[in-house]
Amino acid sequence: MVGAGLVGSATACALAAQGRRVLVVERRAPLTALPDDVRGLVLAPASVEVLERCGLWAPLASHAAPIRHIRISERGAFGCVRLDAAEAGLEALGWSCPADLMLSELNAALVRTGTIEISWSTRFVDARAGAETVTVELATAEGPREVAAQLLVGADGARSLVRHAAGIEVDRVDYGQSAVVANLDAPALAADLAIEHFTAEGPLALLPRGGTRFVSVQCLERAHAQRAAQLAPQAYLERLAARAGQRLGELDGLGPRRVHALARQRARSLVAARTVIVGNAANTVHPNGAQGLNLGLRDVAALDAVLRDADDIGSRTLLASYAARRAPDHRAIGTFTHLAAQAFASPLPPVRWARRAALAALAHAPPLRRRLVGELSGLGALARLAAPGGEAP
Numbered sequence: 001m002v003g004a005g006l007v008g009s010a011t012a013c014a015l016a017a018q019g020r021r022v023l024v025v026e027r028r029a030p031l032t033a034l035p036d037d038v039r040g041l042v043l044a045p046a047s048v049e050v051l052e053r054c055g056l057w058a059p060l061a062s063h064a065a066p067i068r069h070i071r072i073s074e075r076g077a078f079g080c081v082r083l084d085a086a087e088a089g090l091e092a093l094g095w096s097c098p099a100d101l102m103l104s105e106l107n108a109a110l111v112r113t114g115t116i117e118i119s120w121s122t123r124f125v126d127a128r129a130g131a132e133t134v135t136v137e138l139a140t141a142e143g144p145r146e147v148a149a150q151l152l153v154g155a156d157g158a159r160s161l162v163r164h165a166a167g168i169e170v171d172r173v174d175y176g177q178s179a180v181v182a183n184l185d186a187p188a189l190a191a192d193l194a195i196e197h198f199t200a201e202g203p204l205a206l207l208p209r210g211g212t213r214f215v216s217v218q219c220l221e222r223a224h225a226q227r228a229a230q231l232a233p234q235a236y237l238e239r240l241a242a243r244a245g246q247r248l249g250e251l252d253g254l255g256p257r258r259v260h261a262l263a264r265q266r267a268r269s270l271v272a273a274r275t276v277i278v279g280n281a282a283n284t285v286h287p288n289g290a291q292g293l294n295l296g297l298r299d300v301a302a303l304d305a306v307l308r309d310a311d312d313i314g315s316r317t318l319l320a321s322y323a324a325r326r327a328p329d330h331r332a333i334g335t336f337t338h339l340a341a342q343a344f345a346s347p348l349p350p351v352r353w354a355r356r357a358a359l360a361a362l363a364h365a366p367p368l369r370r371r372l373v374g375e376l377s378g379l380g381a382l383a384r385l386a387a388p389g390g391e392a393p
């Protein structure tokens with residue numbers, strides 16, 4: 001396993017729980033303090049189920065703020081769409097979890113298993129797949145190391161070297177946008193409300209963090225994002241409130257701002273000889289739908305299901321079965337987030353009319369809203385993974 005990020009840590013725990021011998025290789029040193037990541041990541045109901053199965057939800061649950069209502073609106077359009085957990089028959093539409101605590105807890109869980117070998121400060125360098133094993137070259141703090149394994153899992157993020165070594169190509173779209181993320185206080189907002197407001201410059205979101213605290217995510221053209229990140233705190237909050245298109249009440253307590261460049265990147269294959277790529281290594285999506293990690297956690301669920309009870313976990317048949325199960329979900333989420341990013345950015349009148357018609361239809365049709373919530377919850381995709389043979393491509 002290369003990468004002890006969120007998806008790599010969850011995958012390693014799931015495979016270790018099957019009784020597999022797992023080596024995790026991570027280029028950074030073990031965490032001694034919370035990482036510098038101010039994001040709140042929304043976990044969909046299906047992701048909570050996956051984490052529960054791996055025994056990873058318990059340490060996260062107390063840090064996670066439930067989202068029971070979502071308000072979606074567009075600048076210049078009348079009204080908004082309200083998604084409601086109770087209407088969809090769910091306890092919550094999702095849980096917003098601080099990214100820094102999540103990584104720290106999942107890394108701690110890796111160590112707690114006591115059976116996973118973790119090689120920190122170690123870089124994956126290259127791999128050669130043979131008939132029965134894959135030989136992996138590593139650069140450790142003590143010098144080069146070679147290991148042989150039945151299966152190499154690349155959970156090494158968007159710039160995956162595992163993907164590169166396996167000869168898997170990617171299709172990439174640079175959105176020319178960055179997300180400025182910062183925590184703030186919004187005492188007038190309900191503690192279980194999330195807001196998503198689309199503007200031509202990019203979407204703006206507010207996600208609950210518990211009590212009056214919220215995480216704000218502003219997607220802006222790259223140079224504007226850099227400038228916004230450097231504004232004085234009060235000016236930043238005023239611009240954010242003006243951009244939000246709905247009354248947020250008084251905003252205060254702005255935390256540090258961090259900027260993330262946004263791109264879509266889709267691997268042309270999820271597998272190669274004795275290799276599988278998961279999480280951002282396989283598919284990096286626009287954060288407008290809060291779907292990237294959720295997609296990666298369904299990769300974990302699918303690998304867990306496909307490899308369970310197998311003798312040779314790197315066999316061509318198993319990997320082909322994994323890829324066939326995952327392809328439809330990857331395609332659907334990649335297309336949905338990409339279309340949303342493009343459609344809301346387009347000033348063309350036909351596109352504007354179409355998206356307003358879509359929002360109006362959602363606002364007035366409970367069955368459509370239930371369907372959207374069902375798709376975004378990931379529960380349907382997760383159930384299809386568990387079905388015999390998994391999802392049809």
Ligand SMILES: Cc1cc2nc3c(=O)[nH]c(=O)nc-3n(C[C@H](O)[C@H](O)[C@H](O)COP(=O)(O)OP(=O)(O)OC[C@H]3O[C@@H](n4cnc5c(N)ncnc54)[C@H](O)[C@@H]3O)c2cc1C
Nearest residue numbers: 003005006007027041042124156157279280290292293294
């Ligand atoms: C602003 C923003 C908001 C988001 N919000 C949400 C959300 O609300 N919900 C959601 O589901 N998703 C969200 N996402 C997406 C989510 O953050 C990612 O999908 C997820 O973090 C990907 O995790 P990963 O483990 O696949 O990759 P990474 O987090 O990139 O982890 C990769 C790991 O591999 C290690 N590594 C890399 N190369 C090597 C190497 N050569 N050798 C050894 N180790 C290596 C790295 O050090 C790292 O630890 C958001 C993304 C952004 C940018």
